[in-house]
Amino acid sequence: MSTLQSTTKQLNVKQQAKLAQKASKKLALLTEKEKNEALLTIADVLEKDSAYILEENKKDLSAGEKKCFSEALMDRLRLTADRVKDFADGLREVTELQDPVGEILSGWTLDNGLKVEQVRVPLGVIGMIYEARPNVTVDATGLALKSGNAIVLKGGSNALNSNKAIVAVIHKALENTKIPAEAVQFIASTDREAAGQLFTMKEHIDVLIPRGGGALIKTVVENATVPVLETGVGNCHIYVDQFADVEKALAILENAKTDRPAVCNAAETFIFHEAWLETNKDKVQALFEKHGIEVHGDEKAAELLPDVIPANEKDWVEEYLSLAVAVKVVSSVEEAVTHIERYGTKHSEAIVTENSENAQLFLNAVDAAAVYQNASTRFTDGSALGFGAEIGISTQKLHARGPMGLPALTTIKYRMTGDGQVR
Amino acid sequence: MSTLQSTTKQLNVKQQAKLAQKASKKLALLTEKEKNEALLTIADVLEKDSAYILEENKKDLSAGEKKCFSEALMDRLRLTADRVKDFADGLREVTELQDPVGEILSGWTLDNGLKVEQVRVPLGVIGMIYEARPNVTVDATGLALKSGNAIVLKGGSNALNSNKAIVAVIHKALENTKIPAEAVQFIASTDREAAGQLFTMKEHIDVLIPRGGGALIKTVVENATVPVLETGVGNCHIYVDQFADVEKALAILENAKTDRPAVCNAAETFIFHEAWLETNKDKVQALFEKHGIEVHGDEKAAELLPDVIPANEKDWVEEYLSLAVAVKVVSSVEEAVTHIERYGTKHSEAIVTENSENAQLFLNAVDAAAVYQNASTRFTDGSALGFGAEIGISTQKLHARGPMGLPALTTIKYRMTGDGQVR
Numbered sequence: 001m002s003t004l005q006s007t008t009k010q011l012n013v014k015q016q017a018k019l020a021q022k023a024s025k026k027l028a029l030l031t032e033k034e035k036n037e038a039l040l041t042i043a044d045v046l047e048k049d050s051a052y053i054l055e056e057n058k059k060d061l062s063a064g065e066k067k068c069f070s071e072a073l074m075d076r077l078r079l080t081a082d083r084v085k086d087f088a089d090g091l092r093e094v095t096e097l098q099d100p101v102g103e104i105l106s107g108w109t110l111d112n113g114l115k116v117e118q119v120r121v122p123l124g125v126i127g128m129i130y131e132a133r134p135n136v137t138v139d140a141t142g143l144a145l146k147s148g149n150a151i152v153l154k155g156g157s158n159a160l161n162s163n164k165a166i167v168a169v170i171h172k173a174l175e176n177t178k179i180p181a182e183a184v185q186f187i188a189s190t191d192r193e194a195a196g197q198l199f200t201m202k203e204h205i206d207v208l209i210p211r212g213g214g215a216l217i218k219t220v221v222e223n224a225t226v227p228v229l230e231t232g233v234g235n236c237h238i239y240v241d242q243f244a245d246v247e248k249a250l251a252i253l254e255n256a257k258t259d260r261p262a263v264c265n266a267a268e269t270f271i272f273h274e275a276w277l278e279t280n281k282d283k284v285q286a287l288f289e290k291h292g293i294e295v296h297g298d299e300k301a302a303e304l305l306p307d308v309i310p311a312n313e314k315d316w317v318e319e320y321l322s323l324a325v326a327v328k329v330v331s332s333v334e335e336a337v338t339h340i341e342r343y344g345t346k347h348s349e350a351i352v353t354e355n356s357e358n359a360q361l362f363l364n365a366v367d368a369a370a371v372y373q374n375a376s377t378r379f380t381d382g383s384a385l386g387f388g389a390e391i392g393i394s395t396q397k398l399h400a401r402g403p404m405g406l407p408a409l410t411t412i413k414y415r416m417t418g419d420g421q422v423r
Numbered sequence: 424m425s426t427l428q429s430t431t432k433q434l435n436v437k438q439q440a441k442l443a444q445k446a447s448k449k450l451a452l453l454t455e456k457e458k459n460e461a462l463l464t465i466a467d468v469l470e471k472d473s474a475y476i477l478e479e480n481k482k483d484l485s486a487g488e489k490k491c492f493s494e495a496l497m498d499r500l501r502l503t504a505d506r507v508k509d510f511a512d513g514l515r516e517v518t519e520l521q522d523p524v525g526e527i528l529s530g531w532t533l534d535n536g537l538k539v540e541q542v543r544v545p546l547g548v549i550g551m552i553y554e555a556r557p558n559v560t561v562d563a564t565g566l567a568l569k570s571g572n573a574i575v576l577k578g579g580s581n582a583l584n585s586n587k588a589i590v591a592v593i594h595k596a597l598e599n600t601k602i603p604a605e606a607v608q609f610i611a612s613t614d615r616e617a618a619g620q621l622f623t624m625k626e627h628i629d630v631l632i633p634r635g636g637g638a639l640i641k642t643v644v645e646n647a648t649v650p651v652l653e654t655g656v657g658n659c660h661i662y663v664d665q666f667a668d669v670e671k672a673l674a675i676l677e678n679a680k681t682d683r684p685a686v687c688n689a690a691e692t693f694i695f696h697e698a699w700l701e702t703n704k705d706k707v708q709a710l711f712e713k714h715g716i717e718v719h720g721d722e723k724a725a726e727l728l729p730d731v732i733p734a735n736e737k738d739w740v741e742e743y744l745s746l747a748v749a750v751k752v753v754s755s756v757e758e759a760v761t762h763i764e765r766y767g768t769k770h771s772e773a774i775v776t777e778n779s780e781n782a783q784l785f786l787n788a789v790d791a792a793a794v795y796q797n798a799s800t801r802f803t804d805g806s807a808l809g810f811g812a813e814i815g816i817s818t819q820k821l822h823a824r825g826p827m828g829l830p831a832l833t834t835i836k837y838r839m840t841g842d843g844q845v846r
Contacts, residue, residue, distance in 0.1 A: 025764075025788065025790075028787075029787060030787070123821075222648050225644055227651075227821045228650075245843070251845050252845060259845070259846055281661035297500040366447075367547065369836065369837060370837040371840060372839040372840075373839070374839030374840070374841045374842050376844065376845045377843070379537060379839060384846060385533070386531070386533070396628075397650075398546075398822040402837050407697055413792065413793070414791060414793040414795075417564045417782075417796045417798075418796065419797050420671035420675065420798070422678030422682070423675050423797070
C-alpha cells in the first residue's frame with residue numbers, strides 16, 4: 001500500500017489551498033460526463049481498497065477505546081465493509097444528480113443589443129471542517145467535485161487515520177480520470193493552527209462549511225474572514241395548539257422526538273397550549289413513558305404531568321440530542337411564537353393545529369429555515385425533500401437556507417456578449 | 424423644527440438594533456401597497472422639508488471646508504434642492520419595482536402528501552455602513568423597506584448632520600404610515616466603537632453591507648461575525664485580443680476608462696495583445712492624448728507608446744479611479760487571463776475580439792461577477808441591466824454576485840403544510 005500512503009505529501013496548508021485553487025480552474029471547465037466518470041471510478045476503487053481503509057480505521061478505533069470514547073462516538077467512527085460500500089453507493093447516487101454548472105438562470109437582451117446571461121458556475125474551493133464521521137470525507141468530496149469545486153478537507157483528529165486512508169484511495173482513483181487529484185486536499189496536521197489558517201485564506205478558499213457540534217461552528221463563525229455556510233444546530237420546537245388534532249399531535253411529537261433524537265431536525269422542546277394539554281395530558285404522559293423520555297418542564301407542565309424536572313434557562317437553549325425534552329405550557333399561539341423567537345435556532349419549527357388562522361400566524365411570524373403545519377420537523381433534510389445528498393442544512397439566511405444540495409455549492413456569473421456596446 | 428430633531432433619541436447601538444429587529448417583524452408582514460404608500464409619503468415629506476435638510480447639510484459643508492476637503496469630496500457631500508428632489512424621485516421609482524417578498528420560488532408535494540413551498544421572505548435587519556454620500560441614507564432605506572427589512576444606518580462622520588436631518592424627516596414621514604419609524608435606525612455616534620458593535624451583533628442584525636472605499640470594506644470583512652455582503656472594489660481589465668476589431672476596441676477602451684473614471688465598473692488596466700498594439704499604437708496613443716490619460720505600462724508598452732511611466736506592482740493592484748491607466752502587453756489570451764486571475768477583484772472583465780474561441784476561453788476561465796465580450800465594463804450596474812435601483816455591486820460569490828437589486832435583500836423559507844406526516 002506504499003503507493004497509497006505516498007500520495008499524502010508534506011505540504012503546508014497554504015500550499016495545499018493553492019494547489020486546490022489551481023485544480024479548481026481545470027475542474028470548473030469539465031463536462032458532467034467527465035465528472036461523473038471520475039466519481040464512479042472513486043466509488044469502484046473505494047470498494048476495491050476497502051480492506052486498506054478498514055485496517056487504517058482500526059487504528060482510530062483502538063485509539064478511541066484507549067480514550068474511553070462513548071459507544072455513540074465509537075459507532076460514528078467505526079467503518080465496516082458495508083459502510084464503505086455505502087460510501088461508494090452514495091457517490092454513484094451523486095452521479096445521478098443534475099449538474100448545476102452551466103445552467104442559464106436567466107437571459108435577456110438590452111435595447112442596445114447587449115446579450116446578458118446569468119450562468120451558474122462553481123464557487124471554486126470549498127473548505128470543509130468537520131468532526132468524527134469519516135463519511136463526510138467521501139460525501140463532501142463527491143458533492144464538491146460534481147459541482148465543479150475543489151475541496152480542502154480538515155477532519156477531526158479522532159478519525160485521522162481513516163480520513164487519510166480514504167483520501168489516499170480517492171487520490172489513487174483520480175489518477176486515471178479528468179479530475180486532477182490536487183482538487184482534493186486533506187489537511188493531515190492536527191494542530192489547531194492548521195484549521196485557523198483556513199479561516200482567513202480568502203485569496204484561495206471561497207467558502208468554509210463547518211459540520212459538527214455547536215462549539216465547532218461557533219469557532220469557525222467567530223474567527224473566519226472567509227465566508228461561512230453555517231450549518232446544523234437545531235433547537236427545534238413543536239407547538240401543539242389549542243385546536244390540534246390529538247392523533248396528529250401525538251404522532252408528530254413521537255416522530256420528531258424519538259425517530260432519531262441525535263439529529264439536528266429532531267425536536268428539543270414541546271410547547272403545549274394549556275387547554276389542549278389539560279384535556280390530553282394522559283395520552284402525552286403515556287407517550288413519554290413509552291419511550292422513557294425525560295421531561296424538563298415549566299411550572300404549569302409540572303402541575304399537569306408527573307415526574308417533571310424543573311426547567312431552567314439552559315433547558316430552553318440547548319439541544320438535548322437524546323430522549324429528553326423541554327416542555328413549556330402557553331395560553332396562546334403568540335406566546336409560543338415569542339418563545340421560539342427567543343430560543344429557536346432558525347432551523348425547523350412546527351405547529352400542530354386545525355385552525356388556519358393560527359397556522360398562518362405561526363408560519364408567517366416564525367423566522368426559521370423551515371416552518372411546518374401538521375408535520376414532523378424531521379422532513380428538513382435533503383433526501384426527504386427530494387434533493388438527493390446534501391452538504392448540510394443551512395441555518396443562516398444568506399446564500400442558502402435549509403437543506404443544501406448541489407446548487408448551494410455554485411454561484412452565478414453574468415456573461416455579456418456584445419458587438420461594441422458602450423454606455 | 425424641534426419635532427424633527429427630537430426623533431433622534433439617545434440610545435446605544437444595541438438598543439437601536441433591538442428596536443430595528445422588533446420593527447422588522449411587523450414590517451415583514453406588510454403588503455406591497457402598505458410599503459409603497461409609506462415610501463411615497465417619505466418622498467413627499469423629503470421634498471417638503473428639503474429646506475431643513477439643506478440647512479443641516481450646510482454645517483457638514485462648512486466643516487468640510489475647514490478640513491480642506493477635495494472638490495470631489497465636497498461635491499459628494501453637497502445637497503441641493505434638486506438633489507433632494509432626486510432622492511424623492513428615487514423612492515418613487517422603488518415603489519415601481521416588484522416586491523420580492525412572498526414570491527413562491529418553487530413548490531412541490533412529496534409522495535406522502537406533504538406540501539413544500541420555497542417562499543421569499545425579508546432578511547430581517549440590514550446594517551448599512553457607508554461613507555460620505557448622504558444619498559445612500561435615502562436609497563438604502565428605500566430598498567430595505569420595500570423588501571420588508573429594517574435598516575440600521577451608520578454613515579460617515581463627514582455627513583453626520585445631513586444624514587441625521589434626512590433620517591429625522593424619514594421618521595416624521597413614517598409616523599402616518601404602516602411602517603414603524605423604528606424600522607429605520609441611524610447611529611449618530613461617530614466613535615469607531617459604535618460601528619464595531621454592529622460587526623458582531625449577530626442576534627439582532629442579519630447582514631452588513633459596507634459601501635465605500637476598499638479600506639472600509641476590508642475593516643468590515645475582517646472584523647464582522649455578522650455575514651457581510653461585500654461590495655464594490657473594481658480593478659477591471661479590458662483585454663484587446665489579437666483579433667479585436669479596431670473601432671470596437673477603441674470605443675470600449677474610451678468608454679470604460681473615461682465615461683466615469685471614479686466608479687467601480689470603470690477600467691483600470693488595459694491589456695493589449697502585442698500584435699494588435701503594434702498595428703494600432705497610433706490610434707491608441709491618440710485616444711490617450713485626447714483625454715489626457717496618464718499611462719503606467721510595462722516594458723513592452725514603453726517600447727510601443729510614448730510617455731509611459733514604468734508600472735510597478737501597485738499599478739497592477741490598485742484602482743486609479745481617475746484618468747490614469749495601467750497598460751500590460753501580452754502575447755496570448757492565456758497570458759491575459761493569468762494576469763487578471765492574479766490582480767483582478769472579480770468585478771467586471773472584458774475581452775475585445777472577433778475570435779470566438781478566444782472569447783469562449785476568456786469568458787469561461789475568468790472568475791468575475793461579470794465577463795464581457797465586445798462591450799464596456801460600464802454595464803455592470805443595476806439600472807443599466809434593468810434591475811432598477813441597486814443596493815450595491817457584490818464582488819463576493821456567496822448569496823449575490825454582481826448588481827444587487829431587491830431579491831438580494833431577501834432569503835427563503837421552506838413552508839410545509841401537512842396533515843400529520845411523520846418520517
